């Protein structure tokens with residue numbers, strides 16, 4: 001069992017124990033560098049798989065004189081990092097005095113290169129999208145952030161892309177976590193590189209967002225690739241085009257670390273936030289599904305939580321302890337599950353615990369209010 005004696009002593013010394021103090025200390029953690037496995041997708045170019053009905057769909061209701069933010073709204077562009085409408089992010093940046101536009105092409109998760117590949121192949125559109133975002137929010141400068149650790153990829157990237165400086169982020173996964181403070185201090189606003197490409201298309205070609213950039217990869221397909229696909233495509237039809245193996249035991253949609261396992265491939269469609277679809281062959285008989293108390297999950301959590309204890313408390317339904325151990329700080333990065341030698345689904349259990357805690361707190365509040373009314 002991991003050594004938590006000091007932290008538990010603090011609890012029993014009479015203070016309300018909270019992991020938050022510990023987390024503040026740990027925010028400087030740099031995460032771990034994961035195997036990248038980005039090839040051959042990253043250097044293989046982007047293939048388009050689009051339905052005729054969703055290819056180059058004109059924006060509805062476009063008016064002469066619509067500004068950039070309005071066009072982003074009418075084009076229905078979604079930021080691939082946050083899942084939020086791009087126009088809301090632009091609007092917020094404009095109102096918060098944003099000085100720097102960051103085009104996020106980090107792709108720090110294993111296998112995934114669905115931001116970096118379009119940034120490299122569609123640089124003109126990305127640069128145009130960056131210029132439009134700068135104009136929309138009144139920013140003075142911009143840069144493109146990429147991940148320094150590209151594993152054994154032969155792809156080389158210069159100091160700038162289309163004249164926009166490239167910043168190589170050297171932190172471990174999750175890299176965006178290490179950048180939060182820096183972005184805040186320099187008044188930078190971050191936008192997904194793909195959303196900025198869609199912005200350029202919306203303004204210059206007057207087309208709505210009907211496609212997403214997705215990496216298909218894993219040892220359950222014959223080859224990996226980066227795709228631009230229309231949003232009516234299902235995980236199943238895309239995987240089968242790339243040689244889905246009968247021996248695939250798990251398919252994950254989203255990202256390799258933060259994605260979710262799916263079972264019905266033919267009714268799961270890509271969304272504007274889908275960054276990857278991974279088919280994996282896993283030999284479940286080799287797994288030991290019992291925690292061996294090695295503490296690896298605690299060593300790697302980038303926000304300094306104890307996934308070990310959170311996992312235990314979720315399983316035991318001990319909601320007050322979940323609060324004390326600051327479950328709300330979990331960013332769902334999945335690093336704890338990645339390193340767990342017992343292959344426990346720690347991160348997804350913690351996510352479930354977060355949702356259950358909210359329900360528990362709401363029910364508790366409602367009960368207290370009812371008791372007050374009765375008194």
Ligand code: SF4
Pocket residue numbers: 300301302303304305306307329330331332333334335336337346347350
């Ligand atoms: S998923 Fe949550 S608990 Fe696990 S490593 Fe990431 S932040 Fe920590």
Ligand code: SF4
Pocket residue numbers: 290291292293294295296297298307308311336339340341342343344346
């Ligand atoms: S990494 Fe897995 S086995 Fe090790 S303490 Fe954490 S939950 Fe237990």
